[in-house]
Amino acid sequence: MSGTPSVARRAAGTTVSVRRGVLTVGRRARAAWRQSLRLRVVTTTMMLGLLVVSLLGAYLFNRIADGLTEQKIAASQYDARSQTRTVQASWDGSTAKTVEGLNMAARDIMGLIKSSDQASFGYVVMARGLNNTNPTILATAQSGSLGLSSVHRELREAVAKDPTRQQTQVTAVLLGGEQVLAVTVGSAVVVPSAGTYDLYFIYPMTREQQTMAFIQNSFLAAGIILTLLVGAVAWVVTRQVVTPVRRAAEVAGRLARGKLNERMPSHGEDDLALLATSFNAMADSLQSQIRQLEGLSRVQQRFVSDVSHELRTPLTTIRMAVDLIHESREGFDPTVARSAELLAGELDRFESLLADLLEISRFDAGAAALDIEPVDLRTCAERVVASAQPLAARRGSSVTVLPGERAEAEVDERRVERILRNLVVNAIEHGEGQPITVDLAAAHGAVSVVVEDHGVGLRPGEAMLVFNRFWRADPARARTTGGTGLGLAIALEDARLHNGWLQAWGQPGEGSRFRLTVPERSGGSIDRAPLPLEPAGMP
Numbered sequence: 330m331s332g333t334p335s336v337a338r339r340a341a342g343t344t345v346s347v348r349r350g351v352l353t354v355g356r357r358a359r360a361a362w363r364q365s366l367r368l369r370v371v372t373t374t375m376m377l378g379l380l381v382v383s384l385l386g387a388y389l390f391n392r393i394a395d396g397l398t399e400q401k402i403a404a405s406q407y408d409a410r411s412q413t414r415t416v417q418a419s420w421d422g423s424t425a426k427t428v429e430g431l432n433m434a435a436r437d438i439m440g441l442i443k444s445s446d447q448a449s450f451g452y453v454v455m456a457r458g459l460n461n462t463n464p465t466i467l468a469t470a471q472s473g474s475l476g477l478s479s480v481h482r483e484l485r486e487a488v489a490k491d492p493t494r495q496q497t498q499v500t501a502v503l504l505g506g507e508q509v510l511a512v513t514v515g516s517a518v519v520v521p522s523a524g525t526y527d528l529y530f531i532y533p534m535t536r537e538q539q540t541m542a543f544i545q546n547s548f549l550a551a552g553i554i555l556t557l558l559v560g561a562v563a564w565v566v567t568r569q570v571v572t573p574v575r576r577a578a579e580v581a582g583r584l585a586r587g588k589l590n591e592r593m594p595s596h597g598e599d600d601l602a603l604l605a606t607s608f609n610a611m612a613d614s615l616q617s618q619i620r621q622l623e624g625l626s627r628v629q630q631r632f633v634s635d636v637s638h639e640l641r642t643p644l645t646t647i648r649m650a651v652d653l654i655h656e657s658r659e660g661f662d663p664t665v666a667r668s669a670e671l672l673a674g675e676l677d678r679f680e681s682l683l684a685d686l687l688e689i690s691r692f693d694a695g696a697a698a699l700d701i702e703p704v705d706l707r708t709c710a711e712r713v714v715a716s717a718q719p720l721a722a723r724r725g726s727s728v729t730v731l732p733g734e735r736a737e738a739e740v741d742e743r744r745v746e747r748i749l750r751n752l753v754v755n756a757i758e759h760g761e762g763q764p765i766t767v768d769l770a771a772a773h774g775a776v777s778v779v780v781e782d783h784g785v786g787l788r789p790g791e792a793m794l795v796f797n798r799f800w801r802a803d804p805a806r807a808r809t810t811g812g813t814g815l816g817l818a819i820a821l822e823d824a825r826l827h828n829g830w831l832q833a834w835g836q837p838g839e840g841s842r843f844r845l846t847v848p849e850r851s852g853g854s855i856d857r858a859p860l861p862l863e864p865a866g867m868p
């Protein structure tokens with residue numbers, strides 16, 4: 330009793346696993362069908378081949394069967410005709426008068442037929458005709474195991490209706506316990522003083538049926554072999570086409586991965602060679618265009634870097650002159666003094682722009698290197714906030730670092746501080762005087778710093794744009810606030826150097842959040858940030 334449920338459960342488990350197995354096989358087959366052109370071509374060709382072979386086979390088989398049956402019918406009719414003539418002649422020569430005598434004569438005649446017909450063996454039945462009204466009734470005589478029961482009523486009626494003609498029918502008869510097709514030929518003979526009697530010659534088609542079975546088996550075997558051959562041919566042919574296409578796909582993949590020197594081997598003059606030639610021409614053209622672009626961008630980068638460097642020397646001289654003028658502005662008349670102040674301010678902007686440009690060109694040249702050391706990002710953030718206090722005071726906003734634990738990571742302190750300074754200054758400049766918070770957290774091998782303000786915020790799509798070089802939401806306003814639009818571009822490059830993330834979130838009128846995430850260990854990677862990018866309560 331106690332074993333039954335567990336057995337049932339096991340059985341159910343087996344059914345489930347079998348069903349799962351069938352499902353996976355089905356899924357795999359569907360995937361193979363979708364992915365393999367060759368499988369599809371071979372299968373369809375084999376199916377079509379099978380259809381054609383079956384149709385053709387069925388047609389031929391029917392033709393042969395019909396031919397064999399017709400031949401058998403003709404031979405049977407010929408034989409039956411000559412036998413009937415013999416029987417009629419025997420009856421005509423018979424002198425029997427009594428019923429016994431006539432029955433005896435009938436048996437003799439039947440024996441005669443049987444012995445004379447050795448080659449194409451048939452069965453003979455002699456029965457009283459349906460229209461015979463003669464009072465003398467003879468017993469039904471038969472030469473072998475098949476009797477009157479094997480003769481259809483229809484045939485008997487046909488013979489009765491037209492006794493002068495031979496009637497033929499093909500029916501199944503039971504011979505040795507097996508159903509065998511047989512040709513039955515019926516005709517009438519006149520028995521002296523007993524009236525019309527029917528003679529039925531039954532010719533079983535055993536040999537013909539054997540022949541047909543043999544032909545059928547041969548057709549079946551030939552069909553299977555032919556279908557397999559067609560499949561094999563399709564396999565070989567598609568191989569010739571698919572292999573180069575696959576090779577092209579591989580080469581295209583390698584090209585896409587940046588190996589611009591990859592080419593397809595091309596021989597001959599066929600379509601596939603044409604494909605290879607066109608493919609290679611495309612690769613050549615792509616490669617040369619990419620080289621051109623690379624060259625162009627290298628020239629541009631060098632141009633920026635050279636110009637920035639070249640500007641540095643005259644700028645030092647100008648700086649000294651401007652400082653001199655700025656210091657002695659008290660002695661000038663007010664308009665000139667104002668100009669001197671503006672000049673000094675613009676020069677500050679110019680210098681910072683130049684410094685940013687030089688930094689960017691260092692990133693582009695791949696010359697930026699990290700100076701890694703363990704740094705407490707909280708201390709760093711507090712230092713940045715402290716240095717931004719004068720600006721915050723001028724904008725009327727408060728900046729606070731939310732309390733929390735140390736957040737240590739192996740980073741380049743100068744770069745991280747630069748990122749944080751830009752984030753905090755941006756928050757103050759776009760924060761509309763609202764309070765600004767800086768939050769830090771460390772978890773899952775990463776440290777996050779989130780700078781949040783409640784100012785103008787970002788419009789949809791701008792969260793990606795802010796990191797573009799020279800991008801500013803409002804260029805006119807930025808010109809007065811002094812931004813160049815390079816700060817976040819540099820910050821993003823700095824974050825990337827650390828394998829880190831720099832992301833932005835914002836909503837118009839709600840404010841913005843900028844999150845910097847760096848791995849705790851230098852060279853490590855991040856899969857999750859300890860702090861959310863969106864403010865609490867946002868989807």
Ligand SMILES: Nc1ncnc2c1ncn2[C@@H]1O[C@H](COP(=O)(O)OP(=O)(O)OP(=O)(O)O)[C@@H](O)[C@H]1O
Nearest residue numbers: 755756759786795801802812813814815816817841
């Ligand atoms: N906290 C913020 N809220 C709203 N908009 C912001 C915020 N931070 C940056 N932006 C937008 O992104 C633009 C680009 O910022 P980014 O720091 O790169 O340049 P900048 O501050 O204008 O100049 P720079 O930092 O080079 O002096 C800004 O001009 C501003 O439009």
Ligand SMILES: [Mg+2]
Nearest residue numbers: 751755816817
């Ligand atoms: Mg900025």
